[in-house]
Amino acid sequence: MKNMQKKQPITPQTILPLLFIAGRILLFLALIPNNLHGFGDFPVYYNVANLPGLPYFGSWSEYPPLFAFIIECIYVLSSGNQFLFDFILYLLLTICGAVSIWLFFELSKTISADENHLLVINLVYFAFSAFVSYTWWYFDLVTVMLMLWAIFLLVKEKHSATGLVLAAGILAKWFPLLLIPALFKYKSWKVAAKISAIAVAGVVIVWGALYLRSPTMTLASLQSQPSRASWQTIWALIDGNNRTGEFVPLEERQWPEAATFPRGNPARIPSLIPLIIFGAIGLWSLIRYKSKSRQGLLAMNGITWALFLLWSPGWSPQWILYLLPIILLTLPPEKGWLISFLFLLITLIEWPLLLKHNLYAGLWLVVPLRIFILCMLIFYWSKIIRSSTPEQQLTDL
Numbered sequence: 001m002k003n004m005q006k007k008q009p010i011t012p013q014t015i016l017p018l019l020f021i022a023g024r025i026l027l028f029l030a031l032i033p034n035n036l037h038g039f040g041d042f043p044v045y046y047n048v049a050n051l052p053g054l055p056y057f058g059s060w061s062e063y064p065p066l067f068a069f070i071i072e073c074i075y076v077l078s079s080g081n082q083f084l085f086d087f088i089l090y091l092l093l094t095i096c097g098a099v100s101i102w103l104f105f106e107l108s109k110t111i112s113a114d115e116n117h118l119l120v121i122n123l124v125y126f127a128f129s130a131f132v133s134y135t136w137w138y139f140d141l142v143t144v145m146l147m148l149w150a151i152f153l154l155v156k157e158k159h160s161a162t163g164l165v166l167a168a169g170i171l172a173k174w175f176p177l178l179l180i181p182a183l184f185k186y187k188s189w190k191v192a193a194k195i196s197a198i199a200v201a202g203v204v205i206v207w208g209a210l211y212l213r214s215p216t217m218t219l220a221s222l223q224s225q226p227s228r229a230s231w232q233t234i235w236a237l238i239d240g241n242n243r244t245g246e247f248v249p250l251e252e253r254q255w256p257e258a259a260t261f262p263r264g265n266p267a268r269i270p271s272l273i274p275l276i277i278f279g280a281i282g283l284w285s286l287i288r289y290k291s292k293s294r295q296g297l298l299a300m301n302g303i304t305w306a307l308f309l310l311w312s313p314g315w316s317p318q319w320i321l322y323l324l325p326i327i328l329l330t331l332p333p334e335k336g337w338l339i340s341f342l343f344l345l346i347t348l349i350e351w352p353l354l355l356k357h358n359l360y361a362g363l364w365l366v367v368p369l370r371i372f373i374l375c376m377l378i379f380y381w382s383k384i385i386r387s388s389t390p391e392q393q394l395t396d397l
Helices: 012-031 042-049 065-077 082-111 115-131 140-155 159-172 175-186 189-213 215-224 234-239 250-254 256-260 272-288 294-311 317-330 333-357 360-385 390-396
Strands: none
Touching (some): 042 082, 065 082, 065 140, 065 189, 082 115, 082 140, 082 294, 140 317, 175 189, 175 272, 189 215, 294 317, 294 360, 317 333, 333 360
């Protein structure tokens, strides 16, 4: 028929998210009823949601409000059945993972016109998202999706929407805050300030409403993360803290004072000292380098992430999920996939291979290797943001 539209061909951008969903369905059926949990936090999420009352009201939560209430809603939808709880949460993570793959493809098209380059990095990101266990052991794919969504809206010049999605990301986990310094590199100060103000206002409104309704548990929730002793970092080795990032016993979450109980050895080097050092490096990078490219935006975000992780008293293995898209979108394919693979390999050796078997001496090997990779990434990302054009950035690397 003359008016019949030509059938659209199937593209990698269409098929990879669908393959991800299909593969996750097969994986779920293969892993139920018990192996789905692996060495992840699904049982913790269920037990936290099972506590009497709402989060921030009946108990304090180390999770920011969005995810704390998401798992509470899932618990209600599943009528407290752990199998249904696992399935709904797994389905949510699968959807977030598929959307992340689609967003990654959209972002990659704004950075490079080389079809072979695009195909390689998207296949690598798909493979890591599909096969790395951190993408279903933990909830971080929710925040990764929101982070990529905020970056996607930013490059599409949708500034108000960027601020709203960024606020949602911060309310799921604090990490999307690390995107804000890059805003001031990529956008004018007026636009960056507008986006930041919307994001911060959204976060303050939600936390403020919770504090007005339940000040004791909300304050305990805010205090719970900063009060933690160091774990799995160079600072933990210096402090003598041979421990993982496991939180307090479940029953103590109903005691607000337990959020600030000392656990582990105190810091021998006050965290303010490295914060000043790494903060100064980040500020110098923000002021010194002039790149305004989209790749420069991601590279600046990567530098902020790497400096944060070098400063942070703690490290959790699933945090690598936030770095993978930045690495693959900014570095040439041969460097990006190799660095990503080595980073994942070291992280999986750390957890669960070593620490699950209480081999804490292995931290003296994996922590320096992680520091080396982060420093190497800062070097590559610095070369990108001091280059003048995206083409020059790729050839210089």
